[in-house]
Amino acid sequence: MSAYRGEDGWGALGDPTRRAIVECLAERPRAVGELAVELPVSRPAVSQHLKVLKDAELVTERTAGTRRIYRLNPMGVAALRDQLDTFWHRALAGYQDVVEQPTEEGP
Numbered sequence: 001m002s003a004y005r006g007e008d009g010w011g012a013l014g015d016p017t018r019r020a021i022v023e024c025l026a027e028r029p030r031a032v033g034e035l036a037v038e039l040p041v042s043r044p045a046v047s048q049h050l051k052v053l054k055d056a057e058l059v060t061e062r063t064a065g066t067r068r069i070y071r072l073n074p075m076g077v078a079a080l081r082d083q084l085d086t087f088w089h090r091a092l093a094g095y096q097d098v099v100e101q102p103t104e105e106g107p
Contacts, residue, residue, distance in 0.1 A: 009080045012056035017041055018049050022072065025059060029071035 013019055017039060024035055032050065036043040050070055053059040057076035061068045 009056045009058050009076060010083075012052050012058060013080075015049070015052075017045070018053055021046065021049055021053065022058065025070060025072045029069050031064075031067045031069055033067075035070070 013022065020039055021035055024030060024038055032043055032046050036046045039046060050059060054061065057073055059070050060073045061070050
């Protein structure tokens with residue numbers, strides 16, 4: 001198990017604005033201005049949120065002229081999915097252990 005990182009994907013997604021950005025980018029890649037039009041925050045705020053998502057490796061960017069186009073990073077999203085699958089399988093195994101335990105019948 002890796003050590004806790006300050007800006008992991010789960011921590012980055014803890015903010016509702018960042019989750020909204022991820023939802024928008026799931027539809028298609030977008031520039032900061034396009035995201036700001038759809039969100040109730042300023043362009044500078046969107047840029048700050050994108051920096052957090054980029055540091056968490058959930059988004060990537062490419063330059064197109066004077067604009068930066070952001071998109072989801074498939075590898076970062078897949079890593080979150082793998083973690084969630086691991087948590088889910090552990091939870092199911094724990095539930096199965098509890099269900100299969102013999103019960104004590106009272107008098």
